[in-house]
Amino acid sequence: MLDQTSFVVDGLMVEGPDGARLCASVCDGCGTVYFPRPVSCRNPECSSKALQDRLLEGRGTLYSFTIQRYQPPALFRIDNWAPYALGLVELPEGIRVMGMLSGFDLDTIRIGERVKLVSECLFTDPERGRVMTYKFAPDISGRAPR
């Protein structure tokens, strides 16, 4: 089972040939993009409320961040616990998404840095194999989306 991978929550993300993508929705009526996928469009100006699935590439800029210095309580599972960075990322779709940061030196993170979505193993479980979550890593490829 250990060569198997799963995501930490069903419906959160997918892993395709081009890398990780966030499972989002877009409203046909007002164009608002939602993550995670909501039950309904929440825009009070919108009467359509018809949602379509959309995958987000997850390239954006770091809007804010913090360092999680204490291990969060039981629902959170992680192998080899160590303080980690948690970021708030501004995506071009008009949405800000929280997520763990990867590949940053905790002492030199700066607001405004360009980041991209990656998928990383949080912990390994005998039943679920390698359990993955999404993270944001420095985007060294520049700004052009693939």
Add this chain to the structure above:
Amino acid sequence: MSKKPLAPAIEGWFTLDQEPRLIGSQCCACGTYFFPKQSRYCKNPDCDSTEFREVPLSRTGRVWSYTNACYQPPAPFVAADPFEPYTIAAVTLEQEQMTVLGQVVTGVAVADLKVGMEMELVLEPLHETEEDIKMTWKWRPLANQGGQH
């Protein structure tokens, strides 16, 4: 039943004597009785008292109404295995002007009860734990039914 020691199912709600009594409280100001014990505030809207004395309640009263439990209740009730239906009575204590609910002793069925029947308080095992036998109060029809209604 085994030879385990007897213990009250709920501490402080009744005495463990030969002739057990429920332990209630009485408001020192307006005289209202309470069971279980009230110790901080009197429930009587016309009374501001916060003083109570602990009092044993009357051992006997009259059936106000009754029913039985034919299906096993959920936890925290500890049921016998297999479940045995039991009878429940609401008994009015005259002096206290209070109606107290309780199981009726084993072997007494709904058909054996009548409104107005005189009942007395006894203790019977409720269930057994590893350490002891948990006792609770139950109502038992008085052997000599004096003034039947």
Add this chain to the structure above:
Amino acid sequence: MKPVYVLGVGAHPWGKWPQKPQVTLALDALRAAFADAGLGWQQVEGLVAASSRFEGGMGWGLHANEIVQTVSEQGIPCINVGGACAAGAIAVQTAWAMIASGQHEAVAVVGAERMPKGFIPRPPGSQDDIGDSDYLRWVAMGATNPAYWALEAQRRFHEFGTTPETLALAAVLMRNNAAGNPYARYREPLTVAEVLASPMVSDPLHLLQICPVSDGAAALLLGSERFLDRVARDPVQVAGCAVGSGQFGDPARRIPTIANNVLPGVAHTSEVVGAVQRALGMAGIGPGDVDILEMADNSAWHLLAWPELFGIVEPGQSDWMLAHGRYARDGDLALNPGGGFLSFGEATTAQAVLQVCELTWQLRGEAEGRQVSGAKVGLSAVLGLGANGGSVVLKR
């Protein structure tokens, strides 16, 4: 609408009270409020309770019913309101409306809480799947509540150049204010150095910049003009009161969501800003007229941000105000003169009721050990889970 007055206020000191059930804390606070008003249950025509999810209320949030069944069964309406940490403000609003409408002459309000130790556990009945934000935020990234406030604080550092020292000063001010308050749990004075030396929880928030949880209870008796001559002191009037919920596009990092849509022109923490604006509007005053602000300081960051969000000062001006003593009890705006959540620890549903108690004591000149001199207008503001906001304006 009829004018509504605060006839009596009372509280049980904040702390940890393992020997006192939640209902007992509530009764003690109510008894104090009635004694303060010189009235009793006989005059009370309704009870509004903030529903706790932690204890009491027969497990259904029926805290008002539990209270009257414990102390005085007299047939009055029992209203139980949910609103998480804002429930107390919603209870005040409900009681206010019951009197302002003319339906009742005197209505009591209570919030009482005993909090579980450590992290607040998830409520029973929620699903372990992507539909539950409070599940998602834990399993996908381990985002604690302080992490949400830390993201806001870090952003403030970036936008306004707020320094760790200024952020620490906010916590120091709260302790200074609490030093003379018998209801506060933490009263030992602090220094900036001590705050910065306390363990880092979520950068840039240190332990002493995050509100802990406590047990406590607060109660009010609100009434119509009919009771004014029976209360032998200057009346404090509920000049405004409002509750609200969040706006779509609000940029605030709302617990426990992991993402939000941000639209231009939408107020940050819109549920609270909206409630404050409506309460001030009802009172017919502007933000600059406020002498005392009693606000929910879940973290030191809130103390800097909220006076700006409410328009009392300009965005980014709080740092200067704080550093120059303008938020102190003798400053332009007395910010949480009783010590705030940082000195009390949050007893969730009781907190917004306590805010109104504190404002009343201050406006009457009865806030011994922490009095703001000559205060005439007090404003409260609180935020609760589910994007609940509440605000009350009191006037002397």
